[in-house]
Amino acid sequence: MQMKVARLVVAAAVLLLLFNANLSLGQSPGATLSGTVKTAAGAAIANARVSAKNQASGAIAEAQTGAAGVFTIPNLVPGDYEISVSANGFTAETTTVTITSETPPPVNIALASAQTGLSLSDLGFSPAQTQGSAQDQARLDKRSHMLKVHQRLGLITTAPLVATVLLGATAGGRRTSSTDRDLHAALGTATTGLYVATAYYAIFAPKIHGTETRGPIRWHKALAWIHGPGMILTPILGEMAFSQKSKGEKVHGLASLHGPVAIVTAGAYGAAILSVSLKW
Amino acid sequence: MATALSLLAATDSQWVLEQSTLSYHVSHPLHQVDGVSHAARGKGVCHEGQCEFLIAAPVKSFDSGDSNRDLHMLQVTRGGQFPMVTVRTRLPETAAASGSIHADLEVEFAGHTAHYKDVLFQLSLQGNQAKISGTIPCKLTDFKIDPPSLLTVPIKNDIPVKVDMSWRRQ
Numbered sequence: 001m002q003m004k005v006a007r008l009v010v011a012a013a014v015l016l017l018l019f020n021a022n023l024s025l026g027q028s029p030g031a032t033l034s035g036t037v038k039t040a041a042g043a044a045i046a047n048a049r050v051s052a053k054n055q056a057s058g059a060i061a062e063a064q065t066g067a068a069g070v071f072t073i074p075n076l077v078p079g080d081y082e083i084s085v086s087a088n089g090f091t092a093e094t095t096t097v098t099i100t101s102e103t104p105p106p107v108n109i110a111l112a113s114a115q116t117g118l119s120l121s122d123l124g125f126s127p128a129q130t131q132g133s134a135q136d137q138a139r140l141d142k143r144s145h146m147l148k149v150h151q152r153l154g155l156i157t158t159a160p161l162v163a164t165v166l167l168g169a170t171a172g173g174r175r176t177s178s179t180d181r182d183l184h185a186a187l188g189t190a191t192t193g194l195y196v197a198t199a200y201y202a203i204f205a206p207k208i209h210g211t212e213t214r215g216p217i218r219w220h221k222a223l224a225w226i227h228g229p230g231m232i233l234t235p236i237l238g239e240m241a242f243s244q245k246s247k248g249e250k251v252h253g254l255a256s257l258h259g260p261v262a263i264v265t266a267g268a269y270g271a272a273i274l275s276v277s278l279k280w
Numbered sequence: 281m282a283t284a285l286s287l288l289a290a291t292d293s294q295w296v297l298e299q300s301t302l303s304y305h306v307s308h309p310l311h312q313v314d315g316v317s318h319a320a321r322g323k324g325v326c327h328e329g330q331c332e333f334l335i336a337a338p339v340k341s342f343d344s345g346d347s348n349r350d351l352h353m354l355q356v357t358r359g360g361q362f363p364m365v366t367v368r369t370r371l372p373e374t375a376a377a378s379g380s381i382h383a384d385l386e387v388e389f390a391g392h393t394a395h396y397k398d399v400l401f402q403l404s405l406q407g408n409q410a411k412i413s414g415t416i417p418c419k420l421t422d423f424k425i426d427p428p429s430l431l432t433v434p435i436k437n438d439i440p441v442k443v444d445m446s447w448r449r450q
Contacts, residue, residue: 047361049391064361088362088388118334120364123321129338130364137360144355147348155431208351215346276348277431278310 030075031099035107037065037085044069045111047132048087052097055080064134085109089119143206150201154273157194164188165266168259172241172251185242188235195231199224216275223272230265237261293373295331295410297322299446302337304418307436315342315353324447329373335445336366339389356428357390365389367416376405385416394422401443408449416441 037048048065052073063071065087078099086092090111097107120130164187171184202224213221237258241251251258300320306313319341324333339359344350354360368386375381381403385396401414419437420427427434 047391086391086393088364088366088391092393117325117332118323118368120334120336120366122323123334123336125321125336125338125364130336132359132361132363134361137355137358140351140355140360144352147352211347211351213347215344215348217346217348220348 031078031102031104032072032074033076033081033083033097033099033104033107034070034072035109036069037071037087037109037111038069039090040110040112042110045087045090047134048085048090048111051084052076053082053084055082055096083107083109085111087111139206140208143208146201146205150198150205153194153198153201157191157198158269158273160187160191160194161266161269164191165262168262172245172259178246181242181245185238188238192231192235199228219275220272223268223275226268227265227272230261230268234258234262234265292328293326294450295322295324295326295333295447296450297335297445298409298448300335300337301442301444302342303442304342304439305442306439308430309433310430313344313349315344315350317341317343320445322445322447326373331371331373333369333371334366336364339363339365352428357423357425359390362389362391376403376410379403381412381414387416387418387422389418390423390425392423394418410447410449411445412447413442413444416443 033052035050037045037050039045044065044067046065046067046069048069048071049062050065050071050073051060051062053060054077056079061073061076063073065071076099078101081097081099082094083097084092084094093109093111095107095109097104121127164184167180167184167187170180172181237255240253240255241258244251244255297320299318300322301316301318302320303314303316306315317337320335320337322333322335324331326332339357340350340354340363342350342353344353366388368388369383371381371383375383379402381401382398383401385399387394387396396416396418399414399416401412404411418439418441420435420439421437427437429435
């Protein structure tokens with residue numbers, strides 16, 4: 001009986017293995033299509049845009065040729081694709097390709113020049129002005145990404161900041177209860193943490209050389225010189241005030257500046273947000 | 281005027297862009313933005329009655345008054361990789377006779393080419409100078425540009441480009 005069960009188990013395991021193998025053989029989880037884009041004369045065309053559109057699903061994958069005119073589009077499922085190629089100064093081309101294996105044969109495309117006479121050099125533009133670079137674009141992309149995160153974190157920080165300021169009205173004074181004070185301190189800590197994260201993304205976003213700072217962003221940057229130091233001073237003074245209150249003392253000395261510094265800081269922070277949100 | 285134009289049609293000629301103002305318009309619920317460039321260069325070559333024009337401007341020359349916004353625009357339009365916007369068109373030399381032109385434009389921008397048919401331009405001819413003005417009805421989707429957003433609200437798809445140009449015949 002045990003032998004019979006064992007054989008059944010082995011048979012089931014073998015069937016299962018065969019089934020899985022069959023599945024994996026039938027699937028090509030990531031075919032890579034590569035090729036070249038060149039002129040009719042055989043010169044490589046850099047920065048040509050190549051897109052592969054799956055004609056069954058409509059999914060589009062894109063790539064760009066490098067300096068040698070070579071492109072690579074990974075992770076394509078088997079099927080029929082419409083390959084479209086375009087490049088500045090050339091007539092766009094479209095062809096169809098059927099992918100059946102993980103390494104389909106390369107697709108080599110020649111583009112005809114669209115320029116019958118005039119080119120950018122005829123207008124007096126230098127190659128440095130007319131040729132872009134992937135590195136420049138990557139720098140711009142990183143900058144934009146970091147500033148978007150900065151913007152979102154900055155808006156998120158507004159909530160605990162406002163709550164901290166509002167609770168500040170009941171956190172000090174003659175009240176002896178520590179609940180509001182503890183909550184005020186906790187919210188203040190959260191605000192400080194979020195603020196530091198917000199500032200990080202702004203400070204370390206890549207700078208684009210050769211650009212002059214113009215417009216409302218100047219105010220946004222200038223106000224940082226108020227709320228930045230304020231966000232350092234406020235928790236320090238707050239800690240001093242917290243300690244004094246915890247000892248049953250009235251807040252005095254430098255610690256009494258905690259409230260005014262916090263108000264100025266919050267005001268500058270709000271003005272910084274408004275400076276880039278509204279049109280003045 | 282007709283005699284002058286027919287004389288023009290008989291010989292090869294060139295046109296040079298002397299002055300230009302190109303401005304794009306972007307709409308957002310909180311902002312209406314215009315970015316202006318005076319850095320376009322252009323040339324027209326006329327041969328056997330047909331003229332081919334090429335106008336180009338660096339994408340980073342467009343100034344909306346806010347450098348942060350302009351840099352973001354540069355990034356969204358892939359200006360690091362495709363730093364120029366170009367417009368090509370072909371016109372018969374006699375097109376200038378009517379005072380307005382309907383032109384088919386080929387615009388290359390952000391790594392894509394879009395075609396605009398029958399775009400109306402007003403034309404004023406004074407001797408060897410021609411002043412042309414009009415609006416190209418561009419859309420972000422024409423160039424596969426993801427619409428940027430402010431405070432999570434995206435800008436509108438329409439980005440019409442107003443064109444004012446002064447050309448001189450050489």
